[in-house]
Amino acid sequence: MVLIASALFFIAYRSIDIPEPNSEYLTQTTHVYYADGETDLGEFAIQRRDPVGLEEMPDTLKDAVVAAEDQTFWTNEGIDPKGILRAAFTNASGGVTQGASTITQQYVKILYLTQERTWKRKVKEAILSLKIQNQYSKEEVLEGYLNTIYFGRGAYGVQAAAQAYFKVDAKDLNLKQSAVLAAVLNDPNDLDPANGKAARSELKGRYQYVVNSMVEMDAISEDDGNRAYDKLPKFPEPDAEQAYEGQRGHVLQMVRKELLRLGFNEQEISGGGLEVTTTFTKKAMDAAKDGQAAIRPPSLGYKNLHVGIATVEPGSGAVRGIYAGQDYLLSQLNWAVEGGQAGSTFKPFALAAGIKAGFSLEDTFEGNSPFTTENGYTVGNQGDTDYGRPNLIAATESSINTAFIDLTTSMENGPQEIIDTAVDMGIPPAEAPKKDAWGFPTSTPGLEANEQVALGSQTVSPINMANAYATIANGGVAAEPYIIEKVVDQDGETRYDHKVQDHEALSEDIAADVSYAMEQVVETGTGAAAMSGFAWPAAGKTGTATNAADEVSSSWYAGFTAQYATAVMYVRGDGDDGLDGYLEPFYGGEFPAKTWRAVMDTVMAGEEPIELPEPVFVDGEAPEEGHAPYTPPPSPTKTRNTDRPDPDDSTDSSPTGDPTTPTGDPTTPTGDPTTPTGDPTTPTGDPTTQQTQPTTRGTGGQGGQGRQGRQVGRRRRAGHHGRRTTLT
Structure with a gap:
């Protein structure tokens, strides 16, 4: 029986190739800035994501995620055989397939597969995980995973999550903040601390599990664990999720139309990771609104x-x-x-x-x-x-x-x-x-x-x-109006740089x-x-x-x-x-x-x-x-x-x-x-x-009154016969 199963698995392994990634997980957020090129005006995104390199992620974050999601990540072969067998058994008995996936399996599921929960999908997930394990290093897998996984609040990847929960960059996350982000991966919606006392209580329990696991893995000292254990970190007020509220939506629609006119397509605009510097200044925008x-x-x-x-x-x-x-x-x-x-x-x-x-x-x-x-x-x-x-x-x-x-x-x-x-x-x-x-x-x-x-x-x-x-203010020289100053793509190449016309x-x-x-x-x-x-x-x-x-x-x-x-x-x-x-x-x-x-x-x-x-x-x-x-x-x-x-x-x-x-x-x-x-x-x-x-x-x-000069006019005055309009 074992030989038959092994043979079938070998055949499946040879027949399944690594497919193209799901397109939405290759997207990056396009950022729109005020004229200073630094102050955020808005963004376009299929998924809000800003990839960062593994070297830009603190060790506390990497260790916290491994402790929470896959404590054998650095030593396993990319799959959890027990989890696969459990999924097959549960499905065969009429139950619902359970989780217990490795980080590699989760990454494969997100990047290459659908979210359906069947034993066939689970087997395919295992095969692709083994292939990914053989093709990429552990560091590459972890970097891809941390830039792809959903953390809640519309944030995909650790950089977007760090901003969404703590308004900091991923590289600046501390131990407590890292443990929170690792904790919310278990259930991003129900563990969001902004959702009330019950959610915060659930989050605290998961957070403490992550801290304890980090101590057990020797990722942090027992003293550090004790100091972090009792209290969650402080959370800033979350930003409103209405990315188009107020005047921002009007401006972003103008920018989108201009990008299309300049030759950028919808895929580039919404998922190409562009950096768009506009002509708008926050001072002038606020002046118009407040005035x-x-x-x-x-x-x-x-x-x-x-x-x-x-x-x-x-x-x-x-x-x-x-x-x-x-x-x-x-x-x-x-x-x-x-x-x-x-x-x-x-x-x-x-x-x-x-x-x-x-x-x-x-x-x-x-x-x-x-x-x-x-x-x-x-x-x-x-x-x-x-x-x-x-x-x-x-x-x-x-x-x-x-x-x-x-x-x-x-x-x-x-x-x-x-x-x-x-x-x-x-x-x-x-x-x-x-x-x-x-x-x-x-x-x-x-x-x-x-x-x-x-x-x-x-x-x-x-x-x-x-x-x-x-034009009058400029001594009679007219310039074409414009609203986009510069566009840089995700590779740092300048795709558009406005020249005054x-x-x-x-x-x-x-x-x-x-x-x-x-x-x-x-x-x-x-x-x-x-x-x-x-x-x-x-x-x-x-x-x-x-x-x-x-x-x-x-x-x-x-x-x-x-x-x-x-x-x-x-x-x-x-x-x-x-x-x-x-x-x-x-x-x-x-x-x-x-x-x-x-x-x-x-x-x-x-x-x-x-x-x-x-x-x-x-x-x-x-x-x-x-x-x-x-x-x-x-x-x-x-x-x-x-x-x-x-x-x-x-x-x-x-x-x-x-x-x-x-x-x-x-x-x-x-x-x-x-x-x-x-x-x-x-x-x-x-x-x-x-x-x-x-x-x-x-x-x-x-x-x-004032300057007088020669008289001009050859037209009839009222009193002559003619149609008349009085303008008001």
Whole structure:
């Protein structure tokens, strides 16, 4: 009988080869770091595992595991014959196969076999264990085992376990900590000390068994054993297992998408042991999260009121911080990426285009409301305010809609020039050249060449808005935004190292003039109240846009210092719901500007104040024929419609009636909120149309204040026949 069994075993031994390891046990955790390359931001893992060499494991750990799991490990042949016979007998009698496997057998079962409990699997386990024993040294087997076995808390291998239980590296484990990790191997879930008094009591019994076994094996002295025996070590509070909670999930999804775009596959990302250094700084990330929390109304929940924030570094395009909105576990919509209608934050692109086309900051444009173009499009200022003939500095400072429409239509092919300038500066085109797989949008829905393009009905993400404003801060040189700085693989080879991709979008002189006009918004214009006392020279622009119900649906403030550009956006619901009566006051100079201030106070802490450039007053060859000389009124005044509060500024998304140029519908996110990487929902409703004539007309204008220059404008005023829209 023994001869027959031996013959069968020999045949089986010859016929069974060592198979390929189970793929999940060859994976390593991919670590994602902040920009310093050291501070953990998050991780991607099929199994959380960080292999370390046997030489990096303390002797106390190796001895404790051998004492707990296989005291004959260093002398046995890799199998437990008695255990195999017991398993066969128990199975034959209808029972369940028992354990008593050696460390080698456990390693084989994990690495090569399934977890089924049959005598056939047990025999195969024994054969493979013998082959492994003959092919690898004991040290190699123990190292593989200790980097593979599950310790609980999602940790595979001793390095992950040391961090999970004690927040130390494996090499720094002491005797007590080593004995605990060896003890929990017996039942990782039920012996977790975080699971209550009963679990801790069970763990203590197993722990004391391990300590006694180490003494019996002469791995430690009796005195050391006595000192360790009575009490378990101290356990830090375990980390929450929600690896994607809060803002971390939003950031990790952006990083995952960017890695895919850069050519890494899912297997490499989730199990390739990559070391990914991002552009995000903890300082800027915390500033965005804390800044919005400090300013947003506490009575308005995170479910409906969404804040999107992005901070970009001029010159490099590095995205340093974002705030995506609600906790990722509750909503996967990232409002720093999805964006909303830009409103008057789009006007600086029209200003830059106008100066490129030959106009000057000192040129004056139509500031009275309403104003009708030759094509019949009528626009109004907020409250139907009259400003006379403001120059472009005053028009930017007070966000005068009529002046920017006059500028747009005074340029040859003005709408397209504005779009081209915006795209050059960092606003993506209307359609991405290829499938949008980046960690941020590469298209701008609604970016259409119509007369009201400067008023911002297109959907822009805070990341792209901040990056485009960073172009102004960087003297007109635009850089591609990016979020991954470097990727190193598990062998230490650099797989990706970012190189700044930039180009000149504006001349340095034009950028200086645009910056100067935007400084007036901060100093005396629509953003002045929120910016009072800000310690660094800054420039910015407020913005609001309205939906089909003539309700303000997005509210913005975007601006920059010499060091950073930040954009803040407030939206509600699906991005097109009204803020009127919900967020009061709802203009860009209020909550968005105050949030920007709170964010940038933290981001800029420790930075030197750097003056923004002086204006050059670039003056080209823009047409002047046909214009009467401008005479400022003796006492410029503003008379506003009192139906609505005095705004910072506000823009509508479309004209009344049927203009001859397309107006486009308001657009929003391109993500599906039900999945982390999907496309956003599309808002309801059409762009706003307002047909009500104002009840009050102003008599003066702001144009008489400050620099005055040549008068520009060839368009019809209200009173001529033409369709009209008053923007709010």
